[in-house]
Amino acid sequence: MATTSNHGTKAKALRKLGMNEAYQLAMYILDQYRSTVLSCRYAVPPHLAPAESRSQLEELFKVAVVDTIMKHPMLQVGMIDASSKTPSWIQLQTLDLTQHIKWLYLDGDADFEQTVQETFRFQLDDRFPDLSTYTKQPGWKITVIRQGDAPFMEVLLTWNHPQFDGAGAKVLHEDFIDMLNNVQNGALERTGLDGDILRLPEAPPFLPIPIEDVKGLPLDVKFFAKVLWEEFRPQFLNRDVSQAAWCPIRSSPYKTGYRTFFVDNASLLAILTLCRQNKTTITGLVNGLALIAFSLRLDSTVAPAFQSSTIMDHRRNMPPAPPGAPWAQSDRAVSNYVTQCLHRYETDLAARIRSKLPANSGEGIDLTADLQRELWAASAQNRQEIVRKIESGLRNDLLGVFKWVTNWQQTMGDMAKKTRQFTWLVTNVGVLDGKTSDDAQRWSIERAQFGLSAEIPAAAIEFAPISVAGRGMVVSANWADNAVDAKFGERIMADLERWLAQLASQS
Template sequence: MAKSLNHGTEEKVLRKFGINETYQLAMYILDQYRGTVLSCRYAIPPRLAPAESRTKLEELVKVALVDTIMRHPMLQVGMKDATSKTPSWIQLQSLDLTQHIKWLYLGEDVDFDQTVQEIFRVQLDDRFPDYSIKQPNWTITVIRQGDAPIMEVLLTWNHPQFDGAGAKVLHEDFLQMLNNAEGGAYERTGLNGDILRLPETPPLLPAPLETLKSLPLDFLFLAKVFWEEFRPQFLNRDVSWATWCPIRTSPYKTQFRAFFVDNPSLQAILALCRKNKTTITGLLNGLALIAFSQQLDSTIAPAFQSSTIMDHRRNLPPAPPDAPWGRSDRVVSNYVTQVFHRFETELVTRIRSKLPADSSEERDLSADLQRELWAVSAQNRLEIVRKLETGLRNDLVGVFKWVTDWQQTMRDLARKTRQFTWLVTNVGILDGKTSDGGQRWSIDRAQFGLSAEIPAAAIEFAPISVAGRGMCVSANWPDCAVDPIFGERIMADLERWLAQLASQS
């Protein structure tokens, strides 16, 4: 049972939640979203892999985690007034590390990869402790099997604490701390057994996006947003909305699938992306367009809309001189927004005309379809680049500052028509430090996954790569809204076509 180490103590409010944090918390409170997981497979130095080194390994991991916690204040704070309209982050005096790090040892007869996937899926849908327990909403689960020189580390968190790019930073910094702690003393200031006493000085929290950057809104953009928000549903004749997939709120369950692309295949695909002036994110949007065009009939889905999650750390001002995270691109907080894409009826009709007559057969992409694919993928990249170049002008976060009750807003959204058929959130390339010959800690592969976001896109894709080690592409969807067989067909299309493109290079 989770317990608070701060009961009865004065709660010091550090700052109010930012817009992104409040929005994410509202979804969590309404059970429209639960958790996010970034799992990495760590290669253990040979001297720490044997069973007799288990105690030393556990102590090393704990010390490296403490060092990571002290670098990133968002791992140190709890929530106050979570269910109110204005939640706040509060300073905590202590952390009980038994509530944040769990070890799971598997028997030799257990399938390691299968068990990791099962635990990954379970943790996506797990709930965090009650709000009254002043405890940061993140956990580390370490999975080991025998003397195998690997361990799987699942970082699971509640999105208000930080975003996916922040989780990538945490794994990279944790890897650095593991290597730094090797061979050194394991004593840490404030650490007594499993209790970490936090500094009395209030931590410097990263500022919300809207306080760091201006969010200018043009009148026409604002007028369009308010029209789409408040117009009666019967006046929405936009055929690109995902009317084929009504929003359903319960029963809550995430369907999750993933596949891996090895490094030679990934490098071949990246070469094709460069040749065709696009990126993996643009390519996945293009492949998804073809897959949904193939799996859905034109009478129910004449056109589509999708969304790409964008990390705006590159648009942040320099980090404060006393920031423990050092640089603005290494900050762990919430700094993402979205860019929207439309795929009009004419384009979708043209793509469907080039699909095989029998869509039940597993077919490769024809030369004609590949030409459409690369054109769409390049256009998608251009839209993302333009959004980055304009910074936060005409961004929805700027509109969100007028929202006074996020819980009511999200309840209302769940009663409307679904806008997006798919979403792509790519946290990019994780630096696994894999070039030292295996004598130091490294990361061999990673997997990123989101729990179902009830009012968001029907299917959400979450790729992640490890430098020099390949890529994982995952997808999630709400079980109550999307048929699992349909979701699996979409994923099978993407996996087959990526393999086809890799083989062509």
Template sequence: MANRSNNGTNAIALRKLGINETYQLAMYLLDQYRGTVLSCRYEVPPRLAPAESRAQLEEAVKVAVVDTIMRHPMLQVGMINATSKVPSWIQLQSLDLTQHIKWLYLREHTNFEQTVQETFRVQLDDRFPDLSTKQPEWKITVIRQGEAPIMEVLLTWNHPQFDGAGAKVFHEDFLEMLNNAQNVAYERKGLDGDILTLPEARPLLPTPIESLKSLPLDIMYLAKVFWEEFRPPFLNRDVSQAAWCPIRSTPYKTQFRAFSIDNASLLAILALCRKNKTTITGLLNGLALIAFSLRLDSTAAPAFQSSTIMDHRRNLPPAPPDAPWVSSDRVVSNYVTQCLHQFDTDLIAQIRSKLPANSSEGVDLSADLESDLWAVSAQNRLEIMRKLEAGLRNDLVGVFKWVTDWQQTMSDMAKKTRQFTWLVTNVGVLDGKTSGNGQRWSIDRAQFGLSAEIPAAAIEFAPISVAGRGMCVSANWPDCAVDQIFGERIMADLERWLAQLASSRQS
């Protein structure tokens, strides 16, 4: 089947969107979610830093982007029938790189870091052009200032195109391409100025997770899911749901905050995690539990539910022999599901009994609280590992196969009680190739952020680390549903306690 795209090229329908892709598209169409950003600070080789090398720098970036595009077909495709019940990915004949690479040059007296953060926040809430434009919905924004040996590269995308783990692969592969291109000619087949002509052969798109793996559902699990979905509201006595934070859709605005942890502190925290049989993801879930127990009283929130986003690339079969991305763990696509966690009233009451009455200025972790923290964090890690080991048995993606109208489903969800108080999505450790001699490209820091997900968790935490360079922890929440001061206090608690844990280990 061939369709005519608006730029005059024939576009061939490749496959319909998978479950994860369709679910994310429905949220986007309903304005329940907008953009996702993974920003990395690149160290520029000295030969490309001077002002007179600006043209060579821009060309090197463009060529590296082209090489990355050719490795990952999901960067090459557009969408058709986006508002229908069966949207599809389509093959494009060409890409206009001016739509995907933007340069922002700052004056000498402009605050570089402030501009990066402002750009990051704005792009979280930006909407991509009308889906009918038939261009892939991703872009990079490169921020440069003078002859400083750094540049910030913000990768912003619409989530149906790929997930956060795919964005990490993008940056790592882009870095590889920058270094590979240092000693070779910049010419690339199919690249004419800013127009990239794509190969005529149909690109091999990554297969959706539901078509790669079986999604078995036990009858008791399925019955429980359907009961929770369709029971009358007056029969819902689940006090762990986030009834304290009603779902509101408008006006749409993301509140975003972030803080960084240096590498020495991160290593100290990782050592504590290993000692207590957990991970950074487990620890952040534990710290969030204490923070929300501190900031909400027992009447508003007697118990909690949270969600951890999990990357299932490890559970995929080997990549096809002709796949340009080579291995399943290096695929740019959508392969995440979630692991649910529930914290009962007895546990929350136990934690609250160890918290001081006056907490407006924040509190330190006592020895008793630390004991509970590590117990909860270890349990959280155990739940995630069991979920990964089970593959995709009794996974929500399996239930999602029964959904026939995602826009209606997500619209209905926004009318219900919010389920999760918080969510953690950790894309892990990015390899920034920082052990070089300063003559090669490397990545010094990274920051990951999501726009507000209206029907999802009240606050979402998104940590990311660069190997040998520390970690950034960000959080987002919908401005129309979560009080700004409340969200900032939650983030201040996490920052304070992570610093306390690092200090206790280092002292």
């Protein structure tokens, strides 16, 4: 198969989109999802901070982007037949870097943090160009926010999820810092770079292989039968009270509700100590806190029980990187290698938690000793479920059911007509290595923020914590503005922020 490339010549279709990629693309086409953003606060070396060094800074940055592009082939490819049942990645001839790198310079009296947050929110809901442009450029972009001579700048990586996942975006930021440090100590000339036009290699890029092509996806008969029943049973037979019927799926108008808060490093270390003592992790803890928050904010007649989902990165289950792969290690592949781990919180558990809540919650409550025992028990159980999922690899994974889907757009359209399954979702891309050191002349990352646009048929609220080693953690959450009341979302996030602060103060 071939198509016209951005050079006007025939370009080679490299492979069909994998199941994860096709699923994400269908959501994008149906306007059930728009963009994902991983933003990092970069510490700028002093010799590049002054305004008179702007041109040098921009050139160095561009060359480091080029080096990162050449290391990760998913940054190099476009797409053909995007709206068909069999979209494919396509080899591109060139990239116009002006379409992928944007600089936003602020006046001295502008509010830097406010601008960062406004830009972040805007880009979550911003759509990439028409699908026809995917034959000419990939679905990713970088926005740099810079103010005067400040010793830092914000770098927002925004992408369309079929291109890669959140763990892949973390790899890109980590590798990019290395590239910046390497570039500032060497020459800025790059083969194939002419001004802002990057000529890509003539040889086809070595794309990461879809997870279903490198790992078996075995399904037990009992598991497969259960999935089929839940998928095709008539709605009048659906008596599962753990589903989020309180939050109907609405397809339009599309708008993401979003909130974020910061946990400083001292507090994070104290919380991590408590997690270790209680045999859980930050991911398990966020699930446990969400369970208490939703039990508090939703009446038992509305939500007698709950389901949640944890996004899991399966790079640890992948074989070693193929010989010649430019990313060298399997855990450094920029692609889509995530699946879900499902959790249920039955009626008796929710009722027990509610029985220990104060009668008058007001605008917030503290966690009593009884509630903390429930919290740590639920968090540890959540962690055990994730560990069992890791140990089982990809056996009985929903991804194994995906191979039976022949039309993702129809499947996702049908899903939007059903009862919402999950009350919340947790996607934790983990700890980002900011490459911090005692050398002030080196680039490093001081803070990171991860966010997803609203996923219309997915969980009511999606939590996305991320931390930078030694620099604290940012917790963000998103929801569909047409389905979740903004004040409700704010209260849930205020609960999590309050309780994390309380836990940190106890250690």
